[in-house]
Amino acid sequence: MSILxxxxxxxxxxxxxxxxxxxxxxxxxxxxxxxLLDQGLLDEVGLLNSNGGRRAETLQLSGGLGVLLCVDLxxxxxxxxxxxxxxxxLAQIAEPLDVRRGPGDVMSRVRVLxxxxxxQCGATAKQVIGIGVGVxxxxxxxxxxxxxxxxxxxxxxFSIRDYLREEYSAPVFVDNDVNLMALxxxxxxxxxLQNFLVIKVGTGIGxxxxxxxxxxxxxxxxxxxxxxxxxxxxxxxxxxxxxxCVETMAAGPAISRLATEAAxxxxxxxxxxxxxxxxxxxxxxxxxxxxxxxxxxNHIIQHTGNLIGQMLASVVNFxxxxxxxxxxxxTRIGPLLLASVRQSVYQRSLALSTRHLEIQYTPLAEQxxxxxxxxxxxxxxxxxxxxxx
Amino acid sequence: MSILxxxxxxxxxxxxxxxxxxxxxxxxxxxxxxxLLDQGLLDEVGLLNSNGGRRAETLQLSGGLGVLLCVDLxxxxxxxxxxxxxxxxLAQIAEPLDVRRGPGDVMSRVRVLxxxxxxQCGATAKQVIGIGVGVxxxxxxxxxxxxxxxxxxxxxxFSIRDYLREEYSAPVFVDNDVNLMALxxxxxxxxxLQNFLVIKVGTGIGxxxxxxxxxxxxxxxxxxxxxxxxxxxxxxxxxxxxxxCVETMAAGPAISRLATEAAxxxxxxxxxxxxxxxxxxxxxxxxxxxxxxxxxxNHIIQHTGNLIGQMLASVVNFxxxxxxxxxxxxTRIGPLLLASVRQSVYQRSLALSTRHLEIQYTPLAEQxxxxxxxxxxxxxxxxxxxxxx
Numbered sequence: 001m002s003i004l005x006x007x008x009x010x011x012x013x014x015x016x017x018x019x020x021x022x023x024x025x026x027x028x029x030x031x032x033x034x035x036l037l038d039q040g041l042l043d044e045v046g047l048l049n050s051n052g053g054r055r056a057e058t059l060q061l062s063g064g065l066g067v068l069l070c071v072d073l074x075x076x077x078x079x080x081x082x083x084x085x086x087x088x089x090l091a092q093i094a095e096p097l098d099v100r101r102g103p104g105d106v107m108s109r110v111r112v113l114x115x116x117x118x119x120q121c122g123a124t125a126k127q128v129i130g131i132g133v134g135v136x137x138x139x140x141x142x143x144x145x146x147x148x149x150x151x152x153x154x155x156x157x158f159s160i161r162d163y164l165r166e167e168y169s170a171p172v173f174v175d176n177d178v179n180l181m182a183l184x185x186x187x188x189x190x191x192x193l194q195n196f197l198v199i200k201v202g203t204g205i206g207x208x209x210x211x212x213x214x215x216x217x218x219x220x221x222x223x224x225x226x227x228x229x230x231x232x233x234x235x236x237x238x239x240x241x242x243x244x245c246v247e248t249m250a251a252g253p254a255i256s257r258l259a260t261e262a263a264x265x266x267x268x269x270x271x272x273x274x275x276x277x278x279x280x281x282x283x284x285x286x287x288x289x290x291x292x293x294x295x296x297x298n299h300i301i302q303h304t305g306n307l308i309g310q311m312l313a314s315v316v317n318f319x320x321x322x323x324x325x326x327x328x329x330x331t332r333i334g335p336l337l338l339a340s341v342r343q344s345v346y347q348r349s350l351a352l353s354t355r356h357l358e359i360q361y362t363p364l365a366e367q368x369x370x371x372x373x374x375x376x377x378x379x380x381x382x383x384x385x386x387x388x389x
Numbered sequence: 390m391s392i393l394x395x396x397x398x399x400x401x402x403x404x405x406x407x408x409x410x411x412x413x414x415x416x417x418x419x420x421x422x423x424x425l426l427d428q429g430l431l432d433e434v435g436l437l438n439s440n441g442g443r444r445a446e447t448l449q450l451s452g453g454l455g456v457l458l459c460v461d462l463x464x465x466x467x468x469x470x471x472x473x474x475x476x477x478x479l480a481q482i483a484e485p486l487d488v489r490r491g492p493g494d495v496m497s498r499v500r501v502l503x504x505x506x507x508x509q510c511g512a513t514a515k516q517v518i519g520i521g522v523g524v525x526x527x528x529x530x531x532x533x534x535x536x537x538x539x540x541x542x543x544x545x546x547f548s549i550r551d552y553l554r555e556e557y558s559a560p561v562f563v564d565n566d567v568n569l570m571a572l573x574x575x576x577x578x579x580x581x582l583q584n585f586l587v588i589k590v591g592t593g594i595g596x597x598x599x600x601x602x603x604x605x606x607x608x609x610x611x612x613x614x615x616x617x618x619x620x621x622x623x624x625x626x627x628x629x630x631x632x633x634c635v636e637t638m639a640a641g642p643a644i645s646r647l648a649t650e651a652a653x654x655x656x657x658x659x660x661x662x663x664x665x666x667x668x669x670x671x672x673x674x675x676x677x678x679x680x681x682x683x684x685x686x687n688h689i690i691q692h693t694g695n696l697i698g699q700m701l702a703s704v705v706n707f708x709x710x711x712x713x714x715x716x717x718x719x720t721r722i723g724p725l726l727l728a729s730v731r732q733s734v735y736q737r738s739l740a741l742s743t744r745h746l747e748i749q750y751t752p753l754a755e756q757x758x759x760x761x762x763x764x765x766x767x768x769x770x771x772x773x774x775x776x777x778x
Contacts, residue, residue: 148740148741209707212603214601218708218710218742219583219709220709220741220745222741222742223708226707228737228739229702229703229707310619311703314618314619314700314707315707318614318618319607320608320610320611320612320614321608322609348617348619348631350614352536352537352609352611356609357608
């Protein structure tokens with residue numbers, strides 16, 4: 001790994017730590033750092049307490065390098081940010097957007113918001129050094145093209161990279177949204193965990209895999225497609241054609257459907273009021289009803305958590321991760337869901353694979369995808385520069 | 390990777406290929422090779438046709454390095470071999486042995502057979518440079534101790550390494566049998582595949598995982614424990630306490646049980662004859678009856694293949710491997726089982742993860758575990774020597 005990459009993944013590091021991490025001599029490290037400071041690629045920011053009471057300067061990637069454009073495209077939401085090379089956020093926008101409106105509509109909106117954010121922080125298109133984009137579907141990572149994405153009709157074969165190339169000369173990197181959440185958490189952890197999973201439960205269910213300290217994409221880039229793991233051989237038919245897929249039984253739409261049924265059948269007064277007022281019930285509403293003591297809402301959450309846990313048990317038996325982080329819209333339901341998932345996994349998985357297993361909500365919460373897009377943009381940009389430097 | 394490791398993993402390589410693989414100059418490679426030839430660590434064996442019509446010498450690890458002791462301990466079988474550093478077999482022994490007889494009985498038998506084999510090829514205990522052992526249970530890879538192995542009562546906490554240390558000064562490396570099958574196939578393939586699985590179906594069901602070109606053991610060494618993935622939420626209770634585990638429904642004992650039922654209920658004349666003659670029915674007998682046109686035997690095989698395929702579908706959706714190799718005693722049933730597994734996986738997995746997926750029996754067949762033990766012994770021995778060289 002290059003010196004700039006090491007600094008990026010360390011989120012602030014002293015010369016001493018740097019020479020240790022890279023196994024370089026003190027003098028080699030000092031001269032390399034001096035040259036990078038001269039070129040304006042590094043900043044010496046503030047002072048860090050070192051162990052011995054002496055204070056050491058912290059090295060960070062310089063804001064003078066330029067800015068990153070980060071996009072997290074969800075099934076029903078759009079999040080964008082401009083970030084500095086150390087992933088400090090300079091500007092951020094979030095708005096609801098249905099990805100099924102197709103690439104023309106969605107990407108022209110992305111382009112408008114990108115311009116708006118850049119203007120907001122006084123940056124120009126030329127200052128953009130890398131663009132990272134997360135999408136809710138399978139991606140051919142090399143070409144940056146979507147491959148038959150089930151939640152994104154009309155996007156098959158569309159190249160986000162080519163589209164953005166018209167306006168920006170910076171390289172564009174596109175990946176699956178859950179892979180980016182995993183990459184974001186890996187960066188936050190400064191690679192201190194080597195084998196973990198990020199499960200996103202929203203409109204669909206997907207999984208980002210970190211294996212041997214790297215995001216694992218599989219032989220064809222479709223690794224982590226856990227939404228169609230069967231959790232009930234006698235369950236309802238999924239849009240994929242099979243019976244009892246966890247995605248069709250436990251993702252956001254299934255929760256809304258169960259809640260609507262409970263409202264209409266008179267099982268829950270709170271959910272009935274919600275349905276009458278808003279015309280629909282979101283997973284968040286179910287969480288709210290549960291916190292207000294609604295038994296039907298509690299039951300729906302426990303049932304959902306149990307099914308997700310059943311899928312996770314298979315995955316944990318197979319992969320034996322140290323941590324499972326759960327993210328996506330479903331986390332807004334609250335802690336009861338997490339408790340149900342845990343109970344179900346610990347019951348169904350083998351003792352050895354769960355002895356030290358931690359299951360939590362994603363520490364980066366709703367920012368995980370956007371941070372991941374920033375990590376992707378910066379990491380790949382440094383890699384491609386590394387080849388010439 | 391060191392020059393000796395590169396030669397080991399290439400199974401015969403020319404100086405030209407070596408300098409290419411290690412990105413060394415021609416002169417550096419030549420001088421390193423000359424020194425290793427002088428030290429007697431390498432042999433120049435035979436001649437290899439190179440592309441240009443010129444003939445290049447093939448370099449291999451020298452037999453003068455010493456010999457490897459390889460052990461593949463199954464639930465009901467014991468396989469041992471003495472191998473040269475290039476994994477040529479010098480002596481081999483196989484015999485039935487019930488691992489439940491406990492470490493005292495089993496390991497003293499292993500020790501006797503090791504001596505016998507060494508004598509057979511005229512080698513001494515001092516010439517042994519590395520020992521590799523595969524066991525049918527979970528292992529703490531660092532300590533070489535068994536951790537609560539379900540198929541191996543009385544072995545919990547037993548150290549095979551310490552036991553063999555009394556007789557041999559060579560390092561002893563112990564791993565799970567399925568991990569070793571995966572390692573064996575990885576060596577056979579000369580690392581040309583990066584992401585694949587080896588499924589062993591015998592008394593139990595386990596999975597070896599190759600990820601980013603390395604065997605993946607998980608956070609606690611229990612990765613690949615797929616035997617307790619649920620394939621029928623209303624299925625029979627497994628010894629692990631849960632319902633419908635694939636191991637309890639589709640491994641060797643389940644096949645024998647279904648066949649015995651078919652024999653006793655009058656559904657199959659062939660299986661009834663077999664039961665009367667031998668007192669029990671093996672999976673191999675079921676395969677034989679199926680080849681003789683027995684409908685009940687066919688049904689049992691298809692049912693079993695379908696359940697294994699259902700488990701595999703979950704794993705394939707999650708991991709997106711390029712290849713799945715199936716090994717273990719169950720392969721003796723014949724091609725119908727493989728066909729049923731394939732059908733079930735292709736039906737249940739997503740198109741993207743199966744588009745290029747190959748499902749086959751392990752090419753190394755019954756030798757996979759033993760070859761893997763040899764690879765483990767040689768690889769780890771070279772690694773530990775590399776630290777001092």
